[in-house]
Amino acid sequence: MRPSTFLRLTGFGLKTILFRSRKPILGTVIITDKCNLKCKHCSVNNITAVVHPYEQIKNEMQQLYDMGVRILFFCGGETFLWRDNDKTLRELVIEARKMGFLIVNVVTNGTFSIDLPEADLILLSLDGDREHHNAIRGDTYDTIMRNIQNATSDNICLYMAINRINQSTVRNVCITARDTKNVRAVSFNFHTPYPDTRELALSKEEKAKCCATIVQMMREKVPVFNLKSAFPYLIDNRFPTPCHQCLVIEDGKLSVCGRCIDVPGLCNECGYFFVAEYTLLFRGKLRVILEMLRTYLKYV
Ligand SMILES: C[S@@+](CC[C@H](N)C(=O)[O-])C[C@H]1O[C@@H](n2cnc3c(N)ncnc32)[C@H](O)[C@@H]1O
Numbered sequence: 121m122r123p124s125t126f127l128r129l130t131g132f133g134l135k136t137i138l139f140r141s142r143k144p145i146l147g148t149v150i151i152t153d154k155c156n157l158k159c160k161h162c163s164v165n166n167i168t169a170v171v172h173p174y175e176q177i178k179n180e181m182q183q184l185y186d187m188g189v190r191i192l193f194f195c196g197g198e199t200f201l202w203r204d205n206d207k208t209l210r211e212l213v214i215e216a217r218k219m220g221f222l223i224v225n226v227v228t229n230g231t232f233s234i235d236l237p238e239a240d241l242i243l244l245s246l247d248g249d250r251e252h253h254n255a256i257r258g259d260t261y262d263t264i265m266r267n268i269q270n271a272t273s274d275n276i277c278l279y280m281a282i283n284r285i286n287q288s289t290v291r292n293v294c295i296t297a298r299d300t301k302n303v304r305a306v307s308f309n310f311h312t313p314y315p316d317t318r319e320l321a322l323s324k325e326e327k328a329k330c331c332a333t334i335v336q337m338m339r340e341k342v343p344v345f346n347l348k349s350a351f352p353y354l355i356d357n358r359f360p361t362p363c364h365q366c367l368v369i370e371d372g373k374l375s376v377c378g379r380c381i382d383v384p385g386l387c388n389e390c391g392y393f394f395v396a397e398y399t400l401l402f403r404g405k406l407r408v409i410l411e412m413l414r415t416y417l418k419y420v
């Protein structure tokens with residue numbers, strides 16, 4: 121991260137904590153919900169299958185920027201499916217940079233070639249070892265690993281959603297992150313139980329076991345892009361929700377925190393690590409603040 125970016129984000133954090141501000145800093149644009157996969161744990165693919173046009177996405181980016189957002193995520197559906205005539209995801213990332221976003225990240229299922237050096241981080245979903253990943257995501261593991269090896273930059277962060285199917289493979293994904301070319305780190309979420317995937321949710325005990333494994337992996341020098349100071353809150357679901365500093369926009373509809381905010385009761389069972397990390401940070405939890413500073417300096 122550039123020193124100027126670091127200083128600006130630190131200044132934002134201090135102001136938010138001191139004045140209990142709800143001004144947003146992190147935004148996500150859903151560029152399409154179209155997807156080539158149908159993962160067992162996912163409730164947001166192919167509901168409309170519309171690929172939103174470039175001008176609309178550009179306006180949504182500008183809207184987020186004008187509201188104060190400086191960390192931008194592109195998400196889907198599958199982001200690498202996005203096209204508008206000759207424009208691809210790469211043009212969106214370049215446009216976001218031009219607009220002035222300080223950090224620009226992309227989330228992908230990794231099944232398409234990865235040529236996106238302009239992104240700060242490419243969060244690439246890997247949901248276990250080959251057997252467990254394929255049980256959730258279809259027969260895609262080998263293609264994804266090949267695409268990672270052949271990527272044109274080393275800005276990939278593996279992204280694992282831990283659920284009842286793959287909870288035994290947290291260690292495998294950590295080792296893969298440590299030992300694979302072009303992979304900078306690994307980041308985790310727990311399954312957030314939408315009404316149609318409730319059976320995949322982890323118990324407190326299961327979450328505690330996963331967190332213990334991740335802490336052990338951190339001790340063994342695996343690059344984990346999460347904050348262990350937030351783990352106790354994630355295990356018990358006792359972090360504040362929603363994240364008021366996070367916004368998401370999909371086809372003109374702006375939501376605080378996530379598009380999941382409309383699902384009654386879901387926030388009480390939220391498994392998204394970024395929500396715990398950001399809300400605890402902005403509540404001024406000192407251990408979270410210090411760990412966040414160290415972690416962002418290391419991986420972004
Ligand atoms: C919705 S996908 C969109 C981007 C891309 N298609 C992908 O799979 O990475 C974004 C991330 O959300 C995760 N995800 C989907 N449903 C989830 C749920 N119910 N709880 C936690 N994570 C979930 C996916 O595993 C993926 O890492």
Ligand code: SF4
Binds near residue numbers: 155157
């Ligand atoms: S690849 Fe992503 S958007 Fe597509 S079904 Fe899987 S988790 Fe959902």
Ligand code: SF4
Binds near residue numbers: 378380
């Ligand atoms: S806190 Fe609620 S809105 Fe935010 S990500 Fe979690 S479930 Fe979604």
